[in-house]
Amino acid sequence: MTLNVGNCSRCGKLYAKNNIHDVCPACVKEIDKMYENVAKYLRENRGSTIQQVSEDTEVPVKQIVRFIREGRISIMNMPNLNYPCESCGEPIREGHICENCxxxxxxxxxxxxxxxxxxxxxxxxxxxxxxxxxxxxxxxxx
Structure with a gap:
């Protein structure tokens, strides 16, 4: 019998692995709190850029991009919300890389x-x- 445990990819703590998250329950709660802050901010400030959202909510741009890619945040009605291409850094609104890349x-x-x-x-x-x-x-x- 093997124990299904691992280190949290975010904080490094030991936790019981599950098929949903690769982070410990404490980090899941922290990420959910970040999501709530970002979602609330975007409901009130639809014209914000990703840098403005990051600065005002103190949530890293990388985490906001992760929320967008996971489908937790929709940028359809957010005209100024772009995120960087993974290859060149050019602002994009969908996928991982820009059209040129x-x-x-x-x-x-x-x-x-x-x-x-x-x-x-x-x-x-x-x-x-x-x-x-x-x-x-x-x-x-x-």
Whole structure:
């Protein structure tokens, strides 16, 4: 029988793990309190930026972004509420990366697959050429 315990990813304390949170119950309560503060602030200040929300509620931008990505906070009716792209820091309203980074990533992937295809074709051609030469040499000997 194994105990299902682990260290809280936020504060490091030992706690009984569950399938819902990766933090201890004390941190869950603290995060919920932060959420309530942010939600209340946004109901009263719909035109705020994420930096303003963070400064006024003393909740880190990273945590506010986590609330948005978890779907706990909707930014649909919040015109100035953007969060940074994980790659370049450009303000975005959905997803993890901006359109420019998404295009660059897609292009890099496409180039990588094309390079891999070229390497495989070159390897096949090298094998085919050496096979023909080997056959020709064996025919000449006999």
């Amino acid at each position: 998404r295009k660059k990533l897609s292009k890099d992937y496409q180039n990588l697959t094309e390079d891999e295809k070229r390497r495989q074709q070159q390897k096949q051609q090298e094998n085919h050429v050496s096979y023909n030469i080997k056959d020709r040499l064996q025919k000449d000997r006999f």
